[in-house]
Amino acid sequence: AQSVAQPEDQVNVAEGNPLTVKCTYSVSGNPYLFWYVQYPNRGLQFLLKYITGDNLVKGSYGFEAEFNKSQTSFHLKKPSALVSDSALYFCAVRAYSSASKIIFGSGTRLSIRP
Amino acid sequence: DTEVTQTPKHLVMGMTNKKSLKCEQHMGHRAMYWYKQKAKKPPELMFVYSYEKLSINESVPSRFSPECPNSSLLNLHLHALQPEDSALYLCASSQDPSGADTQYFGPGTRLTVL
Numbered sequence: 001a002q003s004v005a006q007p008e009d010q011v012n013v014a015e016g017n018p019l020t021v022k023c024t025y026s027v028s029g030n031p032y033l034f035w036y037v038q039y040p041n042r043g044l045q046f047l048l049k050y051i052t053g054d055n056l057v058k059g060s061y062g063f064e065a066e067f068n069k070s071q072t073s074f075h076l077k078k079p080s081a082l083v084s085d086s087a088l089y090f091c092a093v094r095a096y097s098s099a100s101k102i103i104f105g106s107g108t109r110l111s112i113r114p
Numbered sequence: 115d116t117e118v119t120q121t122p123k124h125l126v127m128g129m130t131n132k133k134s135l136k137c138e139q140h141m142g143h144r145a146m147y148w149y150k151q152k153a154k155k156p157p158e159l160m161f162v163y164s165y166e167k168l169s170i171n172e173s174v175p176s177r178f179s180p181e182c183p184n185s186s187l188l189n190l191h192l193h194a195l196q197p198e199d200s201a202l203y204l205c206a207s208s209q210d211p212s213g214a215d216t217q218y219f220g221p222g223t224r225l226t227v228l
Contacts, residue, residue, distance in 0.1 A: 032214040034216070036219075041202075041222075041224070042221055042222070043118075043120075043204055043219035043220050043221045043222045044157065044204070044206075044219040045219070046216050046217075046218060046219075049214065049216060051214040088154070090156055090157075094214070101159050101162065101170065102217065104156035104157055105156060106155070106156055107154070107155070107156055109154075
């Protein structure tokens, strides 16, 4: 069975500091990994995905994520946080062998203080 | 253009009402999805349509009835709902239901059942 875990319900960062939102996964086979962001009362916006290739994936709004197979992690990072980055972030995984659906993590609320 | 539109934005209905949610995409995507999202929780998959055919029903109660009239449209018909069905209903689409295709989400319909 495939699953994804986001161990932190909330992450607080000062504006201008680097941020990391953690995600670990469990799948049988090669994973497809995604990060989405959700602003209040809005749908999910796609940030980036890892399918294969370079372990460092660059996405929208200056975000990037590093795929680490040995640690089964896919942490989301940004070198310098903005107040506007404050939102709910979801990691998601799809198993290569399962074309049917993606599984979302529980979400991490990112709060950037001025 | 990666836009998925949903109407209405908000819907309030009684438990005896019949209403419908509408989703539309013009990206040529052949897979469309309905999700239910409770506050501060991840989206939960309800239905998947693949090439206009229902491919996944995640054991959703029959008071929710999906319909895919054509490749661009997805409806969710609601009848005799319960107050616990109040949630944000998200529609998504992807190029193909298999593989690593990104799902693009609409803004959602906020449903309140009285």
